[in-house]
Amino acid sequence: MSVEHGGLTFDRPGHASVRIDTGETVVYIDPWTEVLDGEPGDGDVVFVTHDDFDHYDPEGIAAVAGPDATVAVYEAVDTSDLEREVVDLPYEGEVTVAGIDVRTIPAYNDPDGDHVTDEGDPFHADGEVIGLLLDLDGTTVYFPSDTDFLAHHESVRADVFLPPIGGHYTMDRHEAAAFARSVAPELVLPVHYDTFEAIETDASAFVEDLEADGVRVELF
Numbered sequence: 001m002s003v004e005h006g007g008l009t010f011d012r013p014g015h016a017s018v019r020i021d022t023g024e025t026v027v028y029i030d031p032w033t034e035v036l037d038g039e040p041g042d043g044d045v046v047f048v049t050h051d052d053f054d055h056y057d058p059e060g061i062a063a064v065a066g067p068d069a070t071v072a073v074y075e076a077v078d079t080s081d082l083e084r085e086v087v088d089l090p091y092e093g094e095v096t097v098a099g100i101d102v103r104t105i106p107a108y109n110d111p112d113g114d115h116v117t118d119e120g121d122p123f124h125a126d127g128e129v130i131g132l133l134l135d136l137d138g139t140t141v142y143f144p145s146d147t148d149f150l151a152h153h154e155s156v157r158a159d160v161f162l163p164p165i166g167g168h169y170t171m172d173r174h175e176a177a178a179f180a181r182s183v184a185p186e187l188v189l190p191v192h193y194d195t196f197e198a199i200e201t202d203a204s205a206f207v208e209d210l211e212a213d214g215v216r217v218e219l220f
Helices: 059-065 151-155 173-183 203-211
Strands: 002-005 008-014 019-021 026-030 043-048 065-075 087-089 093-097 100-107 129-136 139-143
Touching: 002 139, 026 087, 059 065, 059 087, 087 093, 100 151, 151 173
Parallel strands: 026 043, 043 065, 065 087
Antiparallel strands: 002 008, 008 019, 019 026, 093 100, 100 129, 129 139
């Protein structure tokens, strides 16, 4: 299902893979072969937030990227297996990628929180993941990636918010709802849920929770 907002069209092939069409530019975030429908090859810009297999997938990038696509990847990811030039994204900062203003925001699991391994290590440690705040034709889109809701996130505002809600490896739907209220978006599009047993959640309850506060949420 496609969702339109602010002149943009959003699609979720599955999991945390997202496609955004501005009408002139097609943007993909974290394309993963497992959830893609064939090899669309229509991407003008491809962003990658970290090196988990379901986010950094060279085959997925190849499947969605057009022949002249710009590929921008978090600088901590080893991209030596990509057969194309890569724009490095900083851990925290601002950069322009193919005409798109991008702010990168640190993303990780709180080491004292619930989303840790049996050994007590966070699934995503500080320094391993970035979130993306994109300005697409005047509409701000925030993809926080695999993270908890952290103190430095409280200053972030965006028109469209795409949080993970599955829990276990990331924030759960309750944390994501609190995060969404903080971001104060016009539209929330949840991702990263129901792909594996560990991240199964009640997405309808997430919708109801935020819509009770007057926040528009779409399951796409």
